[in-house]
């Protein structure tokens with residue numbers, strides 16, 4: 002029987018094992034590694050240019066051994082109103098080095114940094130004067146680190162050349178192919194200095210010099226391990242976890258209560274380090290029986306060809322055929338007097354001494370398991386004894402020996418629990434094998450990475466995706482009959498919404514080859530799964546915690562707990578089922594070129610592989626929520642250079658809606674205040690049906706009935722809605738009798754979908770607030786996600802809307818949101834600085850959901866003066882933030898476009914509506 006956890010299998014820890022007397026373990030690494038693990042990025046970059054341009058060489062000066070980042074005088078380059086402005090480092094003279102290596106006994110680990118690509122400048126967009134919050138000068142300059150990504154890559158030490166080729170192909174030693182020196186074609190092959198740690202930094206120094214002109218600057222191995230571990234434990238939300246009986250649970254580390262701890266790095270040998278603070282540590286012990294021992298002995302005894310093969314073998318083993326158990330000695334009985342059960346291992350490999358059996362008489366599976374348990378228990382025991390010796394409660398395990406292998410972690414955890422009688426717990430690190438190299442990377446002076454906060458470091462998914470901004474525009478059509486109602490016009494225009502972007506015949510977009518991930522994820526080869534294991538860390542120094550969250554510590558963005566039975570399977574099916582349509586839209590958005598089809602295929606395969614991986618191990622990329630899954634899909638699209646899959650859909654829906662906005666506003670203006678407020682909220686709820694992310698809505702689109710349903714729901718939206726706090730909201734908004742009501746000072750409107758949703762839903766609501774003297778901030782996505790409107794697209798939509806609406810126009814004008822298109826507005830009214838401004842800010846994310854622990858700096862900045870938050874849509878209001886508590890009033894509006902969610906969340910049905918109003922002030926009676 003293959004044991005599935007240490008508890009169920011034979012053999013606990015033998016209490017007579019002697020503590021290790023001499024610590025000789027190093028921290029070299031173990032195992033072999035497939036080349037694919039080396040290149041996490043699925044496509045290699047284009048070959049570097051071979052000729053130098055006629056330009057003057059960039060004046061890059063290298064100062065001896067210490068490349069430094071000089072942030073003095075740093076300032077935002079160009080216009081503060083630009084999205085993602087470049088931070089200019091005027092005094093930066095050194096080329097920033099972005100690569101570090103850790104060359105261990107078996108593996109070479111690389112960490113490199115890539116900056117975010119600049120968005121291509123768009124002339125039309127530049128002519129748009131966007132209203133951005135006017136920050137005080139230099140607000141962003143306190144961040145020395147530019148946005149970008151940290152990549153983690155590993156190679157077999159025996160295949161050093163592959164590693165050197167990789168560095169060379171990406172020009173990592175020269176700051177990457179994006180670096181100015183590389184772009185300008187200037188070459189600096191001499192005197193390039195790279196931080197390196199591990200024994201190989203000495204052994205292979207000459208090879209690096211000869212092949213790439215790199216001098217390796219050695220950093221102390223223990224120091225690197227410690228600073229790498231400290232960085233990870235402080236900066237990554239889901240880095241440390243426990244692993245008991247197959248269950249992984251993330252541990253929230255309190256940054257202020259991290260030290261002291263014991264760091265156990267299991268490489269070829271094992272080091273045990275007592276860490277007391279930043280740079281304060283002592284190697285207190287170690288053992289020469291480590292990963293190298295397991296792999297070496299295992300190879301000799303089983304003929305396995307790789308570390309992973311040996312590890313895999315152990316999963317089918319039964320160690321009771323090899324190990325001598327207490328029960329073997331006591332005739333099947335426990336030795337209860339000293340607390341040893343019959344299944345305790347009395348002597349590892351003890352059974353092999355008796356009889357006349359040869360090695361070939363034993364199963365390699367059993368040998369591998371005995372060996373793994375012997376070594377893991379031994380390490381666990383020595384670790385515990387050292388923790389005891391120094392009174393340390395926390396023990397973190399790192400090093401590539403572990404490799405995220407469940408059984409290894411369970412065994413170590415069991416040993417710690419057994420020996421400490423449950424008082425201590427083993428914790429593991431997701432970037433287990435990269436501690437040393439991260440430490441080397443951090444040792445570049447003044448890198449600034451160590452100052453990053455948890456919310457500024459987003460672990461997205463194991464892929465990097467250069468984002469290239471998209472842009473849409475489109476004038477409203479003028480040729481509709483003035484006499485018919487706005488809704489009839491919209492229905493007419495709507496035929497266009499429904500017509501094009503046909504589904505391509507199956508197979509042409511390549512999704513034919515795609516299979517839905519199975520629950521066991523057989524589609525993945527083990528190396529592929531390993532390649533998906535460690536993610537890319539996105540560094541966004543401008544991300545902030547949303548300041549209006551009542552309690553960021555207890556805030557949980559995900560409403561649905563995916564660990565509940567059946568949830569994960571259900572949402573995986575939803576995402577898988579939606580995939581063919583999504584690929585079709587993505588490929589169509591790029592003209593169905595051969596290249597787009599190829600990328601569509603690749604996207605479908607990669608996304609399916611991720612789903613399969615997550616199905617197998619939900620916590621593989623950190624704590625998994627529905628918001629993460631939906632974000633993963635968008636990240637994955639970006640990875641395959643799909644800039645904006647719904648771009649043409651968004652465009653035509655915007656056009657159709659803008660064409661009828663004027664009439665809608667006229668209709669609204671004919672109503673009294675109370676009727677109007679209700680119509681406005683109804684309008685937002687009804688228009689939220691235009692959602693290309695919902696399976697049910699996509700069917701309505703394809704059947705051509707979505708407009709009709711919208712028309713019907715718009716006509717009679719039966720109250721009470723499933724969640725209906727409208728009366729509370731009305732009470733807060735509308736004066737009753739002589740009671741004077743203070744208008745809201747500033748409202749943040751988190752807008753959702755393009756087209757009717759934003760144009761006929763949220764903009765009229767914004768207009769109403771503006772009229773009441775409330776400042777309105779439209780909060781849009783930073784990057785496209787499904788058919789969500791982006792912050793980039795909003796100014797133009799507002800400008801078009803403002804052509805039909807003086808309130809919007811004046812507000813936009815006053816705040817500087819006007820486009821040059823506004824030059825030909827009807828009354829050409831002058832700017833009125835006293836008018837209430839209308840602003841647009843980006844939210845910092847590119848997902849249909851929003852995690853309010855990580856929002857853009859500009860949103861955080863404008864939020865400080867806001868007293869009303871309006872969240873709209875299923876993603877932002879239901880999947881995330883349904884239970885979020887705010888310091889100010891909050892209105893949560895959404896149509897539930899999924900039957901299961903409707904049942905679960907609001908005990909209702911699909912297309913039910915939610916209007917939740919939560920007042921931060923004294924309770925309002927209706």
Ligand SMILES: CC(C)(COP(=O)(O)O)[C@@H](O)C(=O)NCCC(=O)O
Nearest residue numbers: 692694695696849874875876877899
């Ligand atoms: C992706 C979405 C969150 C977008 O909804 P929105 O925020 O636009 O209202 C939503 O369409 C969704 O949860 N879709 C998956 C469930 C389904 O297809 O039924």
Ligand SMILES: [Mn+2]
Nearest residue numbers: 753754789849
């Ligand atoms: Mn949406």
